[in-house]
Amino acid sequence: MSRSDNDENQSVALYWDFENLHASLVDARQGEGSYNKPDGRFKAQEPLMDVQAIVELAASFGPIAINRAYCNWQYFGRYRDALLQGAVELIQLFSPGASAKNGADIKLCLDAVEDISRFGHIGTVVIVGGDSDFMPVSQKIKAAGRTLIGVGARKSTNRHWAKSCHEFRYYENLVEASAKSELPSPEAQTPGVPSEPVNSAAEIFRRAIRLLAETRGDYWVSEASIWHMMKRLDPTFDTRDHGYANFQAMVKALDSLVEIRQGDAELVVRLR
Template identity: 30%
Template sequence: MNGRTNEHRIALFLDFENLVTNTGISASNFDLQPSLDRLLEKGKVVFRRAYCDWSRFNEAKMGLHRFGVELIDVPPSTRAGKNGADMRLVIDALELCYARESIDTFVIASGDSDFCPLAYKLRENGRTVIGLAVKESTSPLFVNACDEFIYLRTTRQRSEKGDKGRHGAAAEEAGHGKRGRHGRDATGKAGKAEVEKAAPSGGKGHSKTEVPEIAREVVQNLIARATGPVNPSLIKETIVRKEPDFDEREHGFPTFAKLLAALETEGVLRRIQQGRQWYVVGPDADLAGGSEAKSEGKGKKQGRGRNTEESEDELESYPDPEEDDGL
């Protein structure tokens, strides 16, 4: 019973025409599975709707029906056109927000900045908003309006990853991206694609790892204000609040634990273990007052070593004993 209380309940709204028009994803090969898998890691998707003039996208109907998506048909009126579907989506999302308090997370699958007011209103009412769209077709304004943003990978991007040994079952794969103010221009995108092609192996997409400044800044600020050890999940959540589409993989780190390990190597932080939980403290923190932290953190750190894969894997889970990790 208590477990269900902490489970996120998610509503998914798809502005379908926006996702398949000039994005590199077509209606015929659109696959919701990778995106849905990412959302199911966060909670239960209890509401699924897609909006557009379905007479134009008949080939996508069967695939969406397979995932239990309700198709809302919005035929073009005299001059409304696509805006009719947008308005219907906004009205339904707000109605659901006020009628179903149990739904705490709204996913808006679109890159259109016209949905910024909707995102602001949902967040004003205490809901978490996740954006979902193709990076090259997403407005930075909408990215900033969301709590978190997940990027869809196009057919070309998936095939490039497949050339490196990964077999993708879908035409799109969900993944975070790097916020625009750190390199959303066309040159940056082309450069990234070339680096991914040139990378020898490992699927990192970068020839070398580089700790992003936002991570270093957040860790230093949290440690400076903390009165005790800091949960790594809090660090990740704070970074995502500042950069909704932050992803450590964009900087060459396969997991967030690897990024923390790099910061430890730089001397920005020190990781300790208390029981089965890993925490982060300042590099010069005095843990003499906590016998468990001293014995578990100090001893296990020396026994296992900073860079062992075992410690990295345990760190990556970082469950919080007091609250659900959530998004």
């Protein structure tokens, strides 16, 4: 979905039906219905979801103002580091019975409607989950003039819900694209050439350009927008920590990664 530069000041509200997507990934790995078996759901869950990839997708549409995940967190403690890294607000929901749903989708929908009515700066709403239960809230969000982005697993996402969004991203494609943007592992690099640290300037630079290109529907992105995107991906990022006096010096040093040309009104950049 294309975005204009006039949308830059609009913020993003990101809502996760966390267990919904996690359950889909468990079923994809262990077989259909595995998660809802007695020995599948009510136990400590292995972290299968790439939280960062989804947070980065949301950040590509603007600064994230709300990042809220709904789940019965007593079984999801192993996601702790990823959730903290993504600055996710956790909403605890206990199931009222041994086999009952925790009501995450209902609570999520109510909160989303309330938030868009209270906060005029929210321009994009991202909902992570594949249930058809989200269709009514999609109508409310679109009626309010906000952009709706959905994220869900390909096999388990209800197609009517997916089509009710302005744009829907399948989780599998999202993770695949995220993996391709990462720098090669140290083993894959040239012997004798030191590898760059995790979250290096080059890695974040590449991820920022890729996300902007995907979101705006054009390989060429404004050079000025890259810095804002990098700060969304890592608010602590400072060019000086990586040996560059400023952003322009960093772009010049990383020119092997990109092509740069003069656009209609400013410099534009694309990955080589």
